[in-house]
Amino acid sequence: MVFTLRLVEYFYPPKCIFCGEIVEAGNNKYSCGECERFLRPYISTGLMRPTDKFEKLVCLWKYEGMVKESLKKYKFNDKAGYYRAFSIGLYEKLKQAGLEKIDGVLSVPLHKSRKTERGYNQSFLISRMLSGKMKVPEMSRLLIRVRNTESQSLLSQKGRSENMKGAFRVSNPFKIRGKNILLVDDVVTTGNTLNECTKMLKDAGAGKIYAAVVASARER
Numbered sequence: 026m027v028f029t030l031r032l033v034e035y036f037y038p039p040k041c042i043f044c045g046e047i048v049e050a051g052n053n054k055y056s057c058g059e060c061e062r063f064l065r066p067y068i069s070t071g072l073m074r075p076t077d078k079f080e081k082l083v084c085l086w087k088y089e090g091m092v093k094e095s096l097k098k099y100k101f102n103d104k105a106g107y108y109r110a111f112s113i114g115l116y117e118k119l120k121q122a123g124l125e126k127i128d129g130v131l132s133v134p135l136h137k138s139r140k141t142e143r144g145y146n147q148s149f150l151i152s153r154m155l156s157g158k159m160k161v162p163e164m165s166r167l168l169i170r171v172r173n174t175e176s177q178s179l180l181s182q183k184g185r186s187e188n189m190k191g192a193f194r195v196s197n198p199f200k201i202r203g204k205n206i207l208l209v210d211d212v213v214t215t216g217n218t219l220n221e222c223t224k225m226l227k228d229a230g231a232g233k234i235y236a237a238v239v240a241s242a243r244e245r
C-alpha cells in the first residue's frame with residue numbers, strides 16, 4: 026500500500042493547491058512552505074451565534090484571499106482533486122476539537138440539477154474522505170435536498186433563512202435517531218444552510234450535530 030502510494034507520488038507529485046508548486050511527498054502535505062506562511066487559520070472563540078442550531082463549528086481557514094480562490098477553483102474550475110487537501114487539513118483540526126464520539130458523517134446535499142451541472146458534490150467528496158479517516162459510516166444519502174434554492178447571495182438575511190425552509194428532508198429517520206453526526210460543507214457564510222440541515226436532522230431524532238467546514242466567512 027505504502028509502496029503503491031510512493032509510486033503514484035513519483036509520477037504525480039503532489040502540488041500546492043494554492044500556487045501549484047510541487048510539495049515534498051509522503052507527509053500528507055498539500056501546500057508549500059511559502060503559501061503556508063500566508064494562510065490564516067480559523068481561530069474559534071467557541072462562541073456560537075444565538076441562531077446556530079449545531080453544537081459546534083469546526084473550521085480550517087478564514088474564507089479570504091488564496092483560500093477563497095482555491096475553494097472557487099474547487100467548485101467551479103474542475104479542481105475536484107482538492108478534496109484530498111481539504112479533508113486532510115480538516116481531519117487534523119477535528120482531532121484537536123475535542124468533539125464527542127461521532128457516529129456518522131454526512132454532507133450538505135446539492136440539488137440533483139446542480140450535481141449534474143458540476144459532476145460532483147464538492148462537500149460529499151470531503152465527507153467521504155473524512156468518514157474513511159474517522160472510521161465511521163458516510164451517511165449522506167440520508168439527507169436529501171427536495172427543493173432547489175435561489176442563490177443565497179442575492180437575498181437579505183431574512184430572505185436567506187426563508188429561502189432554506191423545507192429545502193431538505195431526512196430519507197430514513199430511523200437511521201438518524203440518537204446518532205451524533207458530523208455535518209460537512211465547504212464554506213459557511215451565514216450558517217443558514219447548516220442550520221436548516223441541523224434542524225431537519227434534529228427533528229428526525231439525531232443526537233448532537235457538529236458542523237465542519239473548510240472555510241468560514243463569519244467572524245464566529
Ligand SMILES: [Zn+2]
Pocket residue numbers: 041042043044045046056057058059060061
Ligand atoms: Zn504554494
